[in-house]
Amino acid sequence: MITIKDSCIGCEKCIPVCPVDALKIEGKLAVVDEELCISCGVCVSVCPVNAIEPVLMAKKADFSKYSGVWIYAEQHAGKLKPSGPELLGKGRELADEVGEELCAVLIGKDVNGLTDELKSYGADKIYVVEGDEYKDYSTEAYTTAMVTLISKYKPSMVLYGATHLGRDLAPSVAGHLGLGLTADCTGLSITEVEDRKVLLQTRPAFGGNVMADIICPNTRPQMATVRPHVMIPLEPDDSKSADVIKETIPVSPDAIKTEIIEVLEPEDSEEVSVDEADVVITGGRGVGNDLDSFEILEELAVLLKGTVGCSRPIVEADILSKSKQVGQSGKTISPELYMVCGVSGAVQHRVGIRGSKYIIAINKDPKAPIFDMADFGIIGDLHKILPILKSKIEQKKSSEK
Amino acid sequence: MNGECMKFVVCVKQVPDTTEVEVDPETGTIIREGVPSVLNAFDEFALNVAVQLKESIDEDVEITALSMGPPQAKDALTKCLAIGADKALLLTDRVFAGADTWATAVTLARSIKKLGGADVIFCGQEASDGNTAQVGPEVAAHLGITQLTFVSEIEKIEDKNIICKKETDEGFLRTRCPLPVVIACMPTPGFLPKIPNMRDIIKGKRKPYEEWGFDDLGGEEEDYGLEGSESVVVRTYSPPPKGEGIIIDDEPETAVNKLMEYLEKEGIL
Numbered sequence A: 001m002i003t004i005k006d007s008c009i010g011c012e013k014c015i016p017v018c019p020v021d022a023l024k025i026e027g028k029l030a031v032v033d034e035e036l037c038i039s040c041g042v043c044v045s046v047c048p049v050n051a052i053e054p055v056l057m058a059k060k061a062d063f064s065k066y067s068g069v070w071i072y073a074e075q076h077a078g079k080l081k082p083s084g085p086e087l088l089g090k091g092r093e094l095a096d097e098v099g100e101e102l103c104a105v106l107i108g109k110d111v112n113g114l115t116d117e118l119k120s121y122g123a124d125k126i127y128v129v130e131g132d133e134y135k136d137y138s139t140e141a142y143t144t145a146m147v148t149l150i151s152k153y154k155p156s157m158v159l160y161g162a163t164h165l166g167r168d169l170a171p172s173v174a175g176h177l178g179l180g181l182t183a184d185c186t187g188l189s190i191t192e193v194e195d196r197k198v199l200l201q202t203r204p205a206f207g208g209n210v211m212a213d214i215i216c217p218n219t220r221p222q223m224a225t226v227r228p229h230v231m232i233p234l235e236p237d238d239s240k241s242a243d244v245i246k247e248t249i250p251v252s253p254d255a256i257k258t259e260i261i262e263v264l265e266p267e268d269s270e271e272v273s274v275d276e277a278d279v280v281i282t283g284g285r286g287v288g289n290d291l292d293s294f295e296i297l298e299e300l301a302v303l304l305k306g307t308v309g310c311s312r313p314i315v316e317a318d319i320l321s322k323s324k325q326v327g328q329s330g331k332t333i334s335p336e337l338y339m340v341c342g343v344s345g346a347v348q349h350r351v352g353i354r355g356s357k358y359i360i361a362i363n364k365d366p367k368a369p370i371f372d373m374a375d376f377g378i379i380g381d382l383h384k385i386l387p388i389l390k391s392k393i394e395q396k397k398s399s400e401k
Numbered sequence B: 001m002n003g004e005c006m007k008f009v010v011c012v013k014q015v016p017d018t019t020e021v022e023v024d025p026e027t028g029t030i031i032r033e034g035v036p037s038v039l040n041a042f043d044e045f046a047l048n049v050a051v052q053l054k055e056s057i058d059e060d061v062e063i064t065a066l067s068m069g070p071p072q073a074k075d076a077l078t079k080c081l082a083i084g085a086d087k088a089l090l091l092t093d094r095v096f097a098g099a100d101t102w103a104t105a106v107t108l109a110r111s112i113k114k115l116g117g118a119d120v121i122f123c124g125q126e127a128s129d130g131n132t133a134q135v136g137p138e139v140a141a142h143l144g145i146t147q148l149t150f151v152s153e154i155e156k157i158e159d160k161n162i163i164c165k166k167e168t169d170e171g172f173l174r175t176r177c178p179l180p181v182v183i184a185c186m187p188t189p190g191f192l193p194k195i196p197n198m199r200d201i202i203k204g205k206r207k208p209y210e211e212w213g214f215d216d217l218g219g220e221e222e223d224y225g226l227e228g229s230e231s232v233v234v235r236t237y238s239p240p241p242k243g244e245g246i247i248i249d250d251e252p253e254t255a256v257n258k259l260m261e262y263l264e265k266e267g268i269l
């Protein structure tokens, strides 16, 4: 809800921006229809005299009205991000367990072509919001779209990838709707509380030293961001079908505050990013002080269809770009295989890699803390070990052909 | 905003040193005793960014360090005053205890309103205890202003607009955004926090420090703390231990052979 203060000057700026037509002018002042208002907050940001205030209250929901497991299908430049299919994989399981529909939400400009992909990954229904205002991601427009859709269709759960975008959008939506939100979940399941089926959300906290199981029993939808690469997509099946529902949710340009002045893509934008790769070969200070020393890691990464990562000093020394940094102030990753060479394993590094399935560490110092986390460790000089490993893998690959 | 000088608020949290946190296997609760508390590293970065920005602006800027927490969180604020905040405010009350991100955001947003608002509200991208990264955006929602997350650099404030560099999933963006705004800061590599010297510390001790409780913020008790929270932690536990790893100390050739065997056995290759 919002309140309109006496300082309203009746300028009407808020009227056209409201996505649900909840505002009108009465006797020279704006008034809000409380039944219609969905708390999206767009009007607050366009008011030139700060006369509109959000009154966000947590809503105790009438649970019977809420049904459907939703996943937010993130896209960039018309390409679907892996988080969508991953969430559909988990979402299918949850939806079947509670006996509800599995729906994907797709927002962007010219993204209709992605619906086939979402269908093949198991969505029963796809909500598509398209428009020029959605060309680039903006917190304001995308929040308005989500808040409007959620208010209209009332899903029981909404899942987002815990990507940069997801971690910007989800708390904004939760803030506007007054919902609980659980961040960066690594496990989701259904549990019963007082005869009701609720979403049990498992997540690491304290840098992974503690696991917590969390529920949001009083608000609907239940929302969570989910760590990328933890959930497993279903095998795509082109024969599946889904209902595609198009929604027009215009957002006034006035309401979009942030302007992109320049896009600074990383130099290595062609590659899979470290947090999306199945195999990450990371090098630390033990590898060396120049790019040439990282060549061997690059070659191994190519062989194993993975990508190279690094510890923070490597970024500080300007050897690799920030997008390659793994750890607390870099990327949190959860690949199948994490091979970590010449990295001591400081806690700030370790917190970023706990989700890895297999950790293989190579370090010449037997006391390096990275060995505490390793499934397999080799004590020795990486400059001797890696070339041998590379040729053995090559041998094995060519003998398989 | 109103008033003659520009206002920055930096939201800081005192967190347990996460390298030492463990779960009591008997009770399933987090062991806090004996665990040292520190100023959340990302918030320290945010404060440094705010102080640098203040120094680069011609106008007068007042920086308020704001924290919600138990009385001992005063230590974190004392540090902020030494680093360069002009005044500090601690929100402390039994009613505020046990808050989730939603209730924390309600409390912080209400106090910022009571302070008369701010032009820029700085947060850390995430706190190292909860790692949620939600409080900043939720404060923005409560104040009805916009947010910029994953901000690594602030270039300048110009004509009531802030220009900064933010990280996205694809790379970086340079963005312009009108004030007021909530900025969630993500440390850049190479960032070294300013270590306050004795003079800064003494100067800090003379700066205004205040504490507010429930009576100062008003509203209903049920808006705050555990009662005002929407998410409920049903259980905490230690992560399942990783099995003892195999560690090889052998000639490179032999070691690699053993690794190859292992990779094949586990089906990785």
Ligand SMILES: Cc1cc2nc3c(=O)[nH]c(=O)nc-3n(C[C@H](O)[C@H](O)[C@H](O)COP(=O)(O)OP(=O)(O)OC[C@H]3O[C@@H](n4cnc5c(N)ncnc54)[C@H](O)[C@@H]3O)c2cc1C
Pocket (backbone or CB within 6 Å): A283, A284, A285, A286, A287, A310, A311, A312, A313, A314, A325, A326, A327, A328, A329, A330, A331, A341, A342, A343, A344, A345, A346, A347, A348, A349, A352, A362, A363, A364, A365, A368, A380, A381, A382, A383, B041, B187
């Ligand atoms: C707020 C904050 C955030 C941080 N965030 C991150 C982060 O996101 N990611 C991150 O990585 N760090 C981060 N750090 C830094 C972290 O604390 C460590 O300083 C860093 O991870 C160390 O990197 P390293 O292991 O490559 O280097 P070092 O600690 O110097 O370790 C090098 C290792 O290489 C081994 N070695 C040397 N030569 C060889 C050889 N020939 N063969 C095999 N082994 C060899 C050595 O035995 C040693 O163990 C952060 C720090 C702070 C304060």
Ligand SMILES: Nc1ncnc2c1ncn2[C@@H]1O[C@H](COP(=O)(O)O)[C@@H](O)[C@H]1O
Pocket (backbone or CB within 6 Å): B011, B012, B013, B040, B042, B043, B066, B067, B068, B069, B101, B104, B108, B122, B123, B124, B125, B126, B127, B128, B130, B131, B132, B133, B134, B135, B136
């Ligand atoms: N209790 C608190 N008091 C002040 N600021 C906080 C508090 N909790 C979180 N914050 C701010 O919100 C950011 C994100 O925290 P979190 O959402 O807990 O990861 C932190 O870096 C702080 O800037």
